[in-house]
Amino acid sequence: MAPLEYLRPSDEGAAIALAEADGRACLLAGGTDVVGLLKDGVLAPSRLVDINALPIAGVEIRDGGLSIGALTRLSDVADHPAVRGRFPALAHAVLAAASPQLRNMATVGGSLLQRTRCGYFRDPVTPCNKRAPGTGCSAIDGEHRLHAILGGSDRCIAVHPSDPAVALLALDAVVRTRGSRKERAIPVDDLYLLPGSTPERETLLEHGELIVAVELPATSFAARSCYLKVRERASFEFALVSAAVALDVRGGVIRTARVALGGVAPRPWRARAAEAVLRGSRMTEATIAAAASAAVRDARPREQNAFKVELVRRVLTRVLATAGAGG
Amino acid sequence: MTRTEITLSVNGCQHTLALDPRVTLLDALREVIGLTGAKKGCDRGECGTCTVLVDGRRVYACLTLAVMHDGATVTTVEGLADGTDLHPLQQAFISRDALQCGFCTPGQILSAIGLLAEGRATSEQEIREFMSGNLCRCGAYPNIVAAIRDVAGAQ
Numbered sequence: 220m221a222p223l224e225y226l227r228p229s230d231e232g233a234a235i236a237l238a239e240a241d242g243r244a245c246l247l248a249g250g251t252d253v254v255g256l257l258k259d260g261v262l263a264p265s266r267l268v269d270i271n272a273l274p275i276a277g278v279e280i281r282d283g284g285l286s287i288g289a290l291t292r293l294s295d296v297a298d299h300p301a302v303r304g305r306f307p308a309l310a311h312a313v314l315a316a317a318s319p320q321l322r323n324m325a326t327v328g329g330s331l332l333q334r335t336r337c338g339y340f341r342d343p344v345t346p347c348n349k350r351a352p353g354t355g356c357s358a359i360d361g362e363h364r365l366h367a368i369l370g371g372s373d374r375c376i377a378v379h380p381s382d383p384a385v386a387l388l389a390l391d392a393v394v395r396t397r398g399s400r401k402e403r404a405i406p407v408d409d410l411y412l413l414p415g416s417t418p419e420r421e422t423l424l425e426h427g428e429l430i431v432a433v434e435l436p437a438t439s440f441a442a443r444s445c446y447l448k449v450r451e452r453a454s455f456e457f458a459l460v461s462a463a464v465a466l467d468v469r470g471g472v473i474r475t476a477r478v479a480l481g482g483v484a485p486r487p488w489r490a491r492a493a494e495a496v497l498r499g500s501r502m503t504e505a506t507i508a509a510a511a512s513a514a515v516r517d518a519r520p521r522e523q524n525a526f527k528v529e530l531v532r533r534v535l536t537r538v539l540a541t542a543g544a545g546g
Numbered sequence: 547m548t549r550t551e552i553t554l555s556v557n558g559c560q561h562t563l564a565l566d567p568r569v570t571l572l573d574a575l576r577e578v579i580g581l582t583g584a585k586k587g588c589d590r591g592e593c594g595t596c597t598v599l600v601d602g603r604r605v606y607a608c609l610t611l612a613v614m615h616d617g618a619t620v621t622t623v624e625g626l627a628d629g630t631d632l633h634p635l636q637q638a639f640i641s642r643d644a645l646q647c648g649f650c651t652p653g654q655i656l657s658a659i660g661l662l663a664e665g666r667a668t669s670e671q672e673i674r675e676f677m678s679g680n681l682c683r684c685g686a687y688p689n690i691v692a693a694i695r696d697v698a699g700a701q
Contacts, residue, residue: 225550225567225613247614254570254609255590267567269614294603294664318679319664320657321591323603324610454678 220257227269231429234270235399239427241266246429248290249325251317252333260343261334261350275431276326278302283437286395289328289430293383294319296327306435308444308463312386315448318455328430330383331394331410332422335485336457337377338362348374349418356418364523365459368531370484371519375418378482379411380457385481386446388489389463392435398428407433411486418485439467440475447538448481449530458482460530464542466497473497473506478514478535483527490514493535502543511535552616556581557625565612572596572607575622583623583652587681594680597653597660598622604660606679623652626659634700635659638693646684654680658694667698 228234238244245264247253248271256262276290278299285301296302297313317325334340339347339357346354358366358376366376384407392407410422424430435441444465450456461481467474476497478490492513500506511532518528549564554574561579572589575581575598584607587593591609598607599621626633635655638644645651657680661667666676673691682690 220568223567224548225611227613227616247611250610250614251591251606254611257568258590267611271614318594319660319666319676320594320597320604320606320679321609323660324605454675 220260221263223264224266225269226266227272229272231273231275231397231431232399234268234273235397235427235429237266238268238429239399242426244268244427246270246427248329249292251321251325252329256334256341259341261341270429281434285435287327287433287435289432290326293317293322293325293327293330296383297322306386306390306441306444308386308389308441308446308465309383309435311446312382312448312461312463315446315458315461316382327383327433328394330381331387331407331430331433332424333379333381333384334421335377336380337366340377349377349414349421352417352419359521362523363521365457365482366521366524367484368515368518368520368524368527369480369488370413370486372414372416372418374416375414375485376521377414377418377485379484379486380482381487382446382448382458382461382481384487385461385479386444386463387433387435388487389444389465389477389479390435390441391438391477392433394430395432395434396424396428397431398425403428404434407487408489414485421486438465438475440465440477443468443542444477445538445542447534447541449534460527460534462531462534462538464535464538466502466542468502468543471501473500473502476510478510480514480531483518483531490535492516497539502539507536507539507543510539550613552613554579554612554615554617555619557620557622563612567611567613569612570608571598571600571605571610571612571615571620574612575607575620581622581624584656585649585652587649587653592681593650593653594657595650595653597656597680599656599660602663604657621656621659623655626655633659634697635662635693638696639690642689642693642696643686644689644693645682645686650680650682650684654682654690658690658697661694662698662701667694670695673698 244266448461585595587595
């Protein structure tokens, strides 16, 4: 780990100014990802701006929805009665993430900005276009069993690892950010960029721009939502495939549907084709099968990860049946 | 290198430390303060043997910087017994033979204290899920679960 300067400002304006003033500064929240990346030499910032003293933690009920302060720890998100009762997919996703100790440390804002677990990204000596632009992607011709089947490019096929982000996407969550010149409200659906030719750029956020809150709007579909994660051991593991679904069903007909996937793309993936199949349909086995197939119609699996296509279908079949039966 | 001065209350003792900001909480406990109960296993947040309580909540000491915890209260395995009276979980681990080599045990016990405080020890299945952040390479899991159930049942 290279020497670095450590700063702990106590107000948002100072934190943003300190981060913006140094192009090699890194914001530090829960630290569960950043500290590992520092140890591995993947990140080598000149300055760490610790934001834990900022007053942006806690869950508030606002306009019928929820405003979750960016520094709220994942365990506190999962334990909040309004999250459990009204946004069950988020509670499920948070409890499926990491381990209890990590959930006591990790923040909801940091969870959205987690870096990929691609082994080549995390090994500072192998080529990786995301870590060292222009050096090439080691995964495409290397080990890519865990990599993307949707949304990848010929420069990068790494997947986004966050569980909460997938649920937040399905629940139409909005990220509130603050920079020195502007404040923004960015739907989670718009936050992430696909790798294309610039896999080093992962989100719309500018250097030093701070996530201050994640807002969950009151919707007709949040209450009937759930999250299912499939992984290679029973607990404490990243997803092979995960899915968050949220449904508004009235008179047996699906009025609105949200379907989001994790573990399969460089960003939390919105399966709009599956949503289109569900909208206006009754929740029958045929509807579920058609939606599950639509979600992977554009999949581009590679040699080692073709199993994920069938796994997405099966995960969606199960989670849609669960949500359709009442969440 | 500029050092950052912090104070930590560890097992009831105040420590004022001037640290390189890169020092993890685990290294501060083990190498600076000299409390080696919290173990360094993977040193990357995957095994749980470094688990300690910070302000009453279980965390991985290896994956957090000490300077992030100025003013915090830290509990390690050395702070659990009251003189020669063991903490109920320490006694339960002995009674249930809940270890073989013992390397993961300090982390298991601190994690179990956090688990009990969270109210998540109501069934064997729940204990297993909410102890998933602590690996035991010897595979003493059945007896670890039994020890935790004993203490949860007594509360």
